[in-house]
Amino acid sequence: MPIGVITNVLAVVIGGIIGTAVGPRISERFKNGLNTIFGICAMTMGVSSIALMENMPAVILSVIVGTCLGFVIHLGDRITAGATYMQRGISRIFGEKLMSGSGLAREEYEATLVTVIVLFCASGTGIYGSIVSGMTGDHSILLAKSILDLPTALIFACALGGVVSFIAVPQMLIFLIMFFLAGAIYPFCTPTMINDFKACGGVLLLATGFRMIKVKEFPIADMIPAMLLVMPVSHLWVTYVLPIVAG
Numbered sequence: 270m271p272i273g274v275i276t277n278v279l280a281v282v283i284g285g286i287i288g289t290a291v292g293p294r295i296s297e298r299f300k301n302g303l304n305t306i307f308g309i310c311a312m313t314m315g316v317s318s319i320a321l322m323e324n325m326p327a328v329i330l331s332v333i334v335g336t337c338l339g340f341v342i343h344l345g346d347r348i349t350a351g352a353t354y355m356q357r358g359i360s361r362i363f364g365e366k367l368m369s370g371s372g373l374a375r376e377e378y379e380a381t382l383v384t385v386i387v388l389f390c391a392s393g394t395g396i397y398g399s400i401v402s403g404m405t406g407d408h409s410i411l412l413a414k415s416i417l418d419l420p421t422a423l424i425f426a427c428a429l430g431g432v433v434s435f436i437a438v439p440q441m442l443i444f445l446i447m448f449f450l451a452g453a454i455y456p457f458c459t460p461t462m463i464n465d466f467k468a469c470g471g472v473l474l475l476a477t478g479f480r481m482i483k484v485k486e487f488p489i490a491d492m493i494p495a496m497l498l499v500m501p502v503s504h505l506w507v508t509y510v511l512p513i514v515a516g
Contacts, residue, residue, distance in 0.1 A: 273402040273411025274444040278437045280415035281389055281422045285434030288426025300424050305482050307417050311394065312478030314413055318471025321464040327506040328468050328499060335495025336488065345490035352386035355439060378429065385425050385433060389418065390440045392489065394477055397470035397496060399444040403451030404463060410470075411444075458500060465503040469495055 322328055339345065389395070398410035426433040458466075473496070476487035 271399075271402065271445060271448045273408030273415075274399060274441065274448055276408070277395065277398075277411050277415045277418060277444065278441045280419040281437040281440060282434045284419040284422025285426040285431060285437075288423035288433065289431045291423075292427030292430075295424070295427055300427070303420055303424065307421060308478045308481030310413070310417055310478075311481055312475050314394075314410065315471040315474030315476075315478060318410075318467045318474060320468075321471075322468035323461050323464045324503050324506050324511075326510075327503040328465050328472070331465075331469055331499035331502045332472050332492065332495045334502075335498045336492045338494045338498075339488070339491030342494075344493060345488055348387055348391045348490045349383065352383045352391070355386050355390075381425070382429055382432065385429065386436055386439070387490065388421070389436050390443050391493075392477065394470075394474055395440070395444060396447055396493060397473060399447035400451040400496070401467060401470065403448035404455040404458065404466075459504070459507075461507060462500040462503045466496065466500050469499040 394410070394414050398408075398414055401410050402408050422433050473489060473492055476485075476492065477489055479485045480487050480489060
């Protein structure tokens with residue numbers, strides 16, 4: 270049962286509704302302060318996952334090679350392009366009506382909406398949490414993400430309006446696909462592979478935290494392929510490399 274996915278989707282919907290209703294009453298100081306807290310919470314989640322690491326060389330290699338692969342295929346740009354197409358569809362249906370009270374110029378409104386789509390639908394945290402949830406039944410990552418996403422959706426809805434709540438629809442589809450695919454490959458994974466996968470996801474969570482507090486703009490979307498590589502690399506490391514090193 271994808272409890273974490275459902276909870277995360279509901280958090281975005283509820284946050285969007287509340288933000289649309291109370292947006293004008295929330296100060297900029299409050300919004301900026303919350304964003305900083307969100308960042309340190311994401312870093313805390315990352316550190317707790319990294320602590321599970323069993324094969325550091327395999328995880329580091331996966332992060333480096335996976336990020337290079339992301340750059341080569343322009344994954345970040347492709348995700349942004351996909352979000353742009355999604356934004357156009359949403360704007361056709363709801364744009365004029367919802368933009369009327371946003372106070373943003375059209376270009377700024379559309380750029381912010383693309384950012385929100387990427388944040389909720391293609392974030393490393395969401396994809397990582399969905400895969401962990403599908404593999405192990407551990408929903409803690411997505412539940413923690415839901416706690417962060419509700420006020421995040423609220424804050425964005427202050428500027429964008431009720432359209433934020435509708436982003437939960439593609440978010441649910443993407444996360445459910447990750448959830449069920451993870452369940453299919455779980456029988457082929459060892460506990461070591463899973464722990465190294467969690468550690469790799471923790472690296473992305475830590476990078477996300479630094480990005481949220483605006484210390485460094487890590488290319489989170491381009492780092493996503495690392496999570497696809499880390500389990501095979503962990504298996505190869507344990508099976509072939511460690512025996513040679515130990516010998």
